[in-house]
Amino acid sequence: MRRSAWLAIGIPLLGLDGCSQKSPVPAAAMVAAVTKTGTSPAFTPPPEQQMPDGPLGDVIRRGRDIFTDTPTHAKAYVGNGLSCSNCHLDAGRLAHSAPLWGAYGMYPQYRKKTGEVNTFGERLQGCFLYSMNGKAPALDSAEIVALETYSWWLAKGAPVGVKIVGAGYPKLANPSLPADYVRGEKVYEKDCALCHGNDGQGQQVAGRNVFPPLWGPQSFNWGAGMHQLGNAAGFIKANMPLSRGGTLSDQDAWDVAMFMDAHERPQDPRYTGNLADTRRKFHDTPDSLYGTKINGHLLGEPAAQTQGRR
Amino acid sequence: MSRIGSLRIAWCLAVAAALPITGARASDAATIARQGNGKGAAPCLACHGMDGGGQSASGNPRLAGLDAGYLRKQLDDFTSGTRASPVMGATAGALGDDERQALATYYSKLPVPPTLTKPVASVPAAGAELATRGRWSKQVPGCVQCHGPGGVGVGASFPPLAGQPAAYIEAQLKAWQRGTRRNDPLQLMQHLSGALSDQDIHDVAAWFVAQPVITGGAAP
Numbered sequence: 346m347r348r349s350a351w352l353a354i355g356i357p358l359l360g361l362d363g364c365s366q367k368s369p370v371p372a373a374a375m376v377a378a379v380t381k382t383g384t385s386p387a388f389t390p391p392p393e394q395q396m397p398d399g400p401l402g403d404v405i406r407r408g409r410d411i412f413t414d415t416p417t418h419a420k421a422y423v424g425n426g427l428s429c430s431n432c433h434l435d436a437g438r439l440a441h442s443a444p445l446w447g448a449y450g451m452y453p454q455y456r457k458k459t460g461e462v463n464t465f466g467e468r469l470q471g472c473f474l475y476s477m478n479g480k481a482p483a484l485d486s487a488e489i490v491a492l493e494t495y496s497w498w499l500a501k502g503a504p505v506g507v508k509i510v511g512a513g514y515p516k517l518a519n520p521s522l523p524a525d526y527v528r529g530e531k532v533y534e535k536d537c538a539l540c541h542g543n544d545g546q547g548q549q550v551a552g553r554n555v556f557p558p559l560w561g562p563q564s565f566n567w568g569a570g571m572h573q574l575g576n577a578a579g580f581i582k583a584n585m586p587l588s589r590g591g592t593l594s595d596q597d598a599w600d601v602a603m604f605m606d607a608h609e610r611p612q613d614p615r616y617t618g619n620l621a622d623t624r625r626k627f628h629d630t631p632d633s634l635y636g637t638k639i640n641g642h643l644l645g646e647p648a649a650q651t652q653g654r655r
Numbered sequence: 656m657s658r659i660g661s662l663r664i665a666w667c668l669a670v671a672a673a674l675p676i677t678g679a680r681a682s683d684a685a686t687i688a689r690q691g692n693g694k695g696a697a698p699c700l701a702c703h704g705m706d707g708g709g710q711s712a713s714g715n716p717r718l719a720g721l722d723a724g725y726l727r728k729q730l731d732d733f734t735s736g737t738r739a740s741p742v743m744g745a746t747a748g749a750l751g752d753d754e755r756q757a758l759a760t761y762y763s764k765l766p767v768p769p770t771l772t773k774p775v776a777s778v779p780a781a782g783a784e785l786a787t788r789g790r791w792s793k794q795v796p797g798c799v800q801c802h803g804p805g806g807v808g809v810g811a812s813f814p815p816l817a818g819q820p821a822a823y824i825e826a827q828l829k830a831w832q833r834g835t836r837r838n839d840p841l842q843l844m845q846h847l848s849g850a851l852s853d854q855d856i857h858d859v860a861a862w863f864v865a866q867p868v869i870t871g872g873a874a875p
Contacts, residue, residue: 539841
C-alpha cells in the first residue's frame with residue numbers, strides 16, 4: 346500500500362496557520378478555547394422561532410427547506426442525494442461546520458478557485474455544481490434567492506468582511522505522521538462505518554439518505570471542497586461521529602479524511618479531457634488526491650467516471 | 656427497581672406461569688414466542704403481545720418488524736448485562752444461540768400490527784424540535800438524523816422509535832442516562848441522553864408515539 350511520494354512530503358505542509366490543538370478535546374471545549382484566543386467575536390445566529398412572518402419569512406423558510414432537504418426542494422439542480430445540511434450541520438447554524446452566518450459576510454471575495462471575485466450567490470452556485478454534483482441555478486432563480494435570504498437572516502448582526510470565530514471548518518495542525526490510507530481505513534471501520542456503511546455508501550430509507558454516501562456516484566464530485574484533505578479533516582475532527590465531535594485525535598481525522606478522499610467519485614465538471622492537465626489546472630496541491638495513484642488506482646481516471654451520474 | 660417495574664415483572668411471570676410449557680423444539684420461534692422454551696425462557700407474547708406489537712400501558716416494546724440483527728444483539732446484550740433487565744436477562748439467558756437467532760428472525764418478519772399503523776390524530780408540538788432538529792448547543796442531533804424520518808428505524812443499529820410505547824422510549828432514555836443500558840455503538844446514546852431533561856424525554860417520547868409507523872421501506 347504505497348502512497349505517492351508527494352503525499353508524504355505534502356501533507357505536513359498543510360495547515361501551516363492551523364490552531365495548536367493536538368490532543369483529542371471535546372468540541373465544546375475546543376470551541377471555548379478558540380473563542381478565548383480568537384481575535385474576532387463569536388456569533389450566535391437568531392433562533393429559528395424569530396423568523397419573521399410574511400413574504401420575507403416565507404423566502405427565509407424556503408431557503409432553510411432547500412438547505413435541509415435539497416433533493417426535494419431543489420430537485421432540478423442536484424445530481425446526487427445529498428443535502429447542504431450534510432456538511433453544514435444544524436441547518437447551517439453550527440459553528441466549526443462552515444455555518445452560513447460565517448460565510449455570508451465574507452462575500453464578495455476573490456477566490457483562487459475561480460480566479461475572480463465571486464458574490465455569495467456565485468459561491469452558492471459552486472455548491473450545486475460540485476458538492477451536489479448538479480447544475481447551478483441562475484443567480485436570480487428562486488432557489489439561489491431563497492438560500493441567500495436564509496443566509497442573510499442567519500448572519501443578521503454579524504460583522505461584514507471579518508472572519509468570525511467558528512466560520513468554516515477548523516484548520517488542524519499538521520499531523521505528526523503523514524496521512525495514511527491504511528490507518529484511515531481502521532479509523533473508518535471503528536468510527537464511521539456504523540452510519541456510512543462498510544462501503545461508504547451511507548444508509549437510505551425509501552431511497553432517501555439518512556446517512557450520506559462519502560464516495561461513489563451518489564457523493565460529491567472531484568471539484569467539491571470536501572475532497573480536499575484539509576477541509577475533510579477539519580470537518581471530521583469537529584463534527585464526527587455525529588454528536589461525538591472532538592473525540593477523534595487530529596491524526597485519526599487526517600488519516601480517515603485521506604481514506605475517504607482516496608476513493609473514486611464523480612468527475613470534476615472542469616475536466617479538460619486530460620487528467621494530468623486537469624490536475625495541473627485545478628488540483629495542483631497536496632490537499633487534493635485527484636489525478637494521483639492510490640493503491641494502483643488513478644483517481645479521477647475517466648474510465649472510473651462512466652457511472653458518475655445516476 | 657421501581658414499583659411499576661416490579662409489578663410489570665410480576666405480571667409477566669404470572670402470565671408465563673399460566674401458559675402451558677411443552678417441549679418446544681429448540682429453534683421453533685413461533686412456539687417459543689407462544690409457550691416459552693421449557694428451559695426457563697418465558698413466552699415472549701406474555702409481555703410483547705400476541706402479535707409482537709408490545710403493550711403500551713406497561714411500556715413493553717414492539718418487536719414486530721424490527722431488524723433481525725438489532726433484535727439478536729439485544730438478546731445477546733441482555734445476557735452479557737450491557738443492557739440490564741431482570742426479566743429479559745433471565746429469559747435471554749435461557750435461550751440457546753439458535754433460539755435467539757430464530758426469534759430475532761421470526762419477529763423481524765412479523766407484520767406491524769394494524770393497531771399501530773393507524774394514523775394518529777394530532778402530533779404534539781413540544782418534542783418536535785428535539786426530535787427533528789436536535790439541540791446542537793449540547794451536541795445533540797435530532798433523533799431522526801439517525802433513526803430515520805419519523806423514527807422509522809435505519810438498519811441494525813438504529814431501531815424504530817415510531818410504534819414504540821412512550822413509556823418504553825422514556826425508560827430507555829433514562830436507562831442510557833443511568834448506565835443500566837450501555838450497549839450502544841460508539842456510546843452515542845449514553846452520551847447524548849445526558850443532555851436531556853426529564854421534560855425533554857417526556858416530550859420527545861410523545862412526539863414519536865404520534866408518528867405513523869411505516870414498514871418495509873415505504874415512503875416517509
